[in-house]
Amino acid sequence: MERCVVVDTNAVLDLMKDVAAEVITPRFRSLSAGEVMEKNPGDLVTVADQESEVLLTRALNAAYPDAFVLGEERSSADPTVLERYLTADHAFTVDPVDGTKNFVGGSKDHAVMVSETRGGVTVRGWIWQPEHEVAWVAERGAGVYRNGERVTRTPVPDADEPRGCTSMWPLRGHAFGPMPPLVGSWVCCGVDYPKLIEGAIDYVLYGRNSPWDHSPGALMVHEAGGWVGHPDGAAYTPRSRVAGIIVAADKGTFSHVRRYAGEALAHR
Structure with missing residues (x-):
């Protein structure tokens, strides 16, 4: 399959869709024992993860x-490549199959995620949920879009206690x-972040801090009106290495959750 030269935002999304159609979706609910490692x-990887990352990386390297x-x-x-990313002026993250356990288990809640950073700031983000056929795209300062329609998140009313989830x-x-009480998340950042924007939950708690997991969705939440930060109160950036992340529907909810859950999350 000949790859297009990726230049604009829509082209990146088209690339993600093409790669998913070629090497991810055909394996969904059809993985053999030898294709899961x-x-x-407990940390799974499949041939779909490996092959899709190669294809996405090759196309992004050719275009940029x-x-x-x-x-x-x-x-x-x-x-060691993480250190190279953290100091790169222009970079991309690629999560070829986010929610691999879901993918292996036959759940549709998995996604392909890509983000672009300049000077350590996320400027574009993409999430493609192939089995739901839902695309999320965000550009810094230009909003977040679900299948082409702009989406914003309504703040949690002052009289309500926020509903949270975690993996x-x-x-x-x-x-x-x-x-x-916290409920279980969708165990896939490529689903959790969009669910928060859609209003299914008001905040999400994470322990691990990997740029490919959080850079795309964090931009989307910010563009929708939400806030993403750490237990110490610092705002999230893809270069931050602080453990623990609070994703919230709005800044007030972030502060409220941090007040009650920040210390416990910081020690996870």
């Missing part, structure tokens, strides 16, 4: 030869202060 105990492309699987094989098993069912 463990990077670490001066940019550094950080892929999740590449980073897993060579942790961290020890925190599921735990109640922080007056807030309702």
Whole structure:
């Protein structure tokens, strides 16, 4: 399959759709035992992850030869590449199959994610949910769009306690202060962040901080009117290495959640 030269925002999304159609969707619910491996105990990777990252990286490198492309699987094989990404003036992140466990288990809640950073700031982000056929695209200062329609997030009313979710098993069912107990997330940042923008949840707690997981969605949440930061109150950036992330529907909700859950999250 000949790749297009990726230049504009729509072309990146088209590339993601093409790659998913070629090497991800044909494997959905059709993976053989030999096509699923463990990077670490419980940390799965499939041939779909590997092949799609190669194709996406190759196309981005061809279109932006001066940019550094950080892929999740590449980073897993060579942790030193993360340091190169953190100092790159122009870079991309690639999460070829976010929600790999869901993908392996036959759940439609998985996604392809790409983000672009300049000077350590995320300027564009893309999420393609192939089995839901939903595309999320954001450009810094220009809003976030779901299948071409601009989306904003309504702040949590002052009289309501925010509803939260998390992918961290020890925190599921735990109640922080007056807030309702945490429920399980969709175990896929490429679904969690959009669900928050759509109003299905008001905040999400994460322990791990990997740029390919959070850079695309964090931009989208900010463009929708939300806020993403750390337990110490610092705003999230793809260069930050602080453990723990609070994704919130609005800045007031971020402060409220940080007040009650920040210390516990910081020690996860």
